[in-house]
Amino acid sequence: MTDACPTLFSPLVLGPVTLKNRIVMAPLTRQMAEPDGTPTDEMAAYYARRARGGLGMIITEGTYEQDGWQSKAYLSQPGIATDAHVAGWKKVVDAVHAHDCKIIVQLMHGGRVCDPRCLNGEPPVSASATHSGGWVLYTDTDYEKNIRAIDGPWPKVTFGPARALRVDDIHAIADGFAAGAARAVAAGADGVEVHGANGYLLWQFINPKTNLRTDDFGGSPENNIRFAKLVGDKIRAAIGPGKLIVLRLSQDGVDDFTGAWPGVAYAEAIGAALKGSAYDALHWASFDYAANRQTDSAEPMPAALRRTSGLPMIANGGIFDGATAETALTSGAADAVAIGRAIFAHPDWAYIVRSGMPYDWMPFDRKYVIRPPLDYGLAYPLALTDPKWPAP
Numbered sequence: 103m104t105d106a107c108p109t110l111f112s113p114l115v116l117g118p119v120t121l122k123n124r125i126v127m128a129p130l131t132r133q134m135a136e137p138d139g140t141p142t143d144e145m146a147a148y149y150a151r152r153a154r155g156g157l158g159m160i161i162t163e164g165t166y167e168q169d170g171w172q173s174k175a176y177l178s179q180p181g182i183a184t185d186a187h188v189a190g191w192k193k194v195v196d197a198v199h200a201h202d203c204k205i206i207v208q209l210m211h212g213g214r215v216c217d218p219r220c221l222n223g224e225p226p227v228s229a230s231a232t233h234s235g236g237w238v239l240y241t242d243t244d245y246e247k248n249i250r251a252i253d254g255p256w257p258k259v260t261f262g263p264a265r266a267l268r269v270d271d272i273h274a275i276a277d278g279f280a281a282g283a284a285r286a287v288a289a290g291a292d293g294v295e296v297h298g299a300n301g302y303l304l305w306q307f308i309n310p311k312t313n314l315r316t317d318d319f320g321g322s323p324e325n326n327i328r329f330a331k332l333v334g335d336k337i338r339a340a341i342g343p344g345k346l347i348v349l350r351l352s353q354d355g356v357d358d359f360t361g362a363w364p365g366v367a368y369a370e371a372i373g374a375a376l377k378g379s380a381y382d383a384l385h386w387a388s389f390d391y392a393a394n395r396q397t398d399s400a401e402p403m404p405a406a407l408r409r410t411s412g413l414p415m416i417a418n419g420g421i422f423d424g425a426t427a428e429t430a431l432t433s434g435a436a437d438a439v440a441i442g443r444a445i446f447a448h449p450d451w452a453y454i455v456r457s458g459m460p461y462d463w464m465p466f467d468r469k470y471v472i473r474p475p476l477d478y479g480l481a482y483p484l485a486l487t488d489p490k491w492p493a494p
């Protein structure tokens with residue numbers, strides 16, 4: 103085995119925790135929980151298999167933190183709102199820790215893009231009274247269409263018009279995030295990630311296109327990020343200094359893949375507002391971490407946020423091989439990388455990258471990432487001959 107990617111495989115101190123390397127599994131929704139949100143044994147096996155592949159940390163799929171308050175976004179989404187949820191997550195956390203891998207639970211509130219079937223007839227909530235254009239809830243491969251027995255075009259999910267949250271609602275939802283974080287810690291997690299990305303509630307506040315407020319929670323970058331900062335403060339008060347708290351940010355939303363912040367200057371203002379906040383680290387979500395889609399500067403968004411916040415950055419998006427990961431770290435864009443689809447599809451990604459083994463990643467991109475029973479069987483490197491390989 104060669105020692106490819108020395109920076110990637112060096113340890114990283116992230117707030118109160120130390121990762122054995124800088125490879126993080128990005129949060130990936132699987133809809134594998136019980137209908138009541140309890141994490142399943144299948145989830146424990148899925149996460150443990152990826153921990154065994156040598157990751158520094160896993161960020162779980164988006165998890166709703168509160169029953170009520172219209173936070174659940176997906177059918178079969180896991181929750182961290184009840185004692186049964188805590189017991190389910192404890193099995194996941196213990197299985198991951200057995201492989202010397204950290205795990206944090208991603209806490210999310212769906213806001214205006216919750217699947218209407220999760221809302222019990224209530225309207226969705228958002229920063230302002232806006233109306234999402236809707237989106238296709240599932241992936242669009244023929245393979246998935248086939249296993250779901252869907253004939254014709256993919257069904258597009260539409261959402262009702264959103265109710266604008268009042269300030270007292272904002273505080274109640276932030277309290278819900280804190281209670282969810284306390285339960286995640288009770289389950290043994292190393293901390294939590296607050297989902298401020300990808301079109302969900304906190305993103306709807308951070309993105310000026312969906313936040314039309316004129317009070318303290320809208321109208322400027324500092325006001326747009328205030329809700330996410332409040333959530334961080336309440337979580338820190340609930341779980342103390344010994345646990346990791348990460349904030350995930352993005353330009354895109356699930357119902358808007360043309361999303362763009364108003365310039366790198368906007369990222370700089372968001373970064374400056376997060377300096378000295380309760381967050382230990384930031385996490386940039388995208389499909390290409392280096393492409394900022396802006397005209398005012400070519401600097402990658404994660405680099406601008408890292409520079410202005412002074413916080414460690416986990417960069418995500420389009421990192422499929424070791425060389426790209428190493429460059430993300432040595433270029434000043436990031437302190438760790440989060441890998442989504444490649445680890446989804448390929449539990450031993452870290453092993454292969456470290457070995458320097460040539461590997462064609464693309465056949466595993468999406469094709470085998472549909473259901474765990476399939477990916478356990480198929481997304482496995484045929485050339486992996488050393489099952490006793492010690493995790494880096």
Ligand SMILES: Cc1cc2nc3c(=O)[nH]c(=O)nc-3n(C[C@H](O)[C@H](O)[C@H](O)COP(=O)(O)O)c2cc1C
Nearest residue numbers: 128129130131163164387388389419420441442443
């Ligand atoms: C099927 C699927 C599910 C996802 N679920 C989540 C999620 O629950 N939370 C989240 O923040 N991002 C989620 N994402 C976004 C990924 O974390 C990541 O940003 C994206 O896949 C790009 O990274 P990659 O190029 O390494 O795959 C999801 C992406 C996919 C493809």
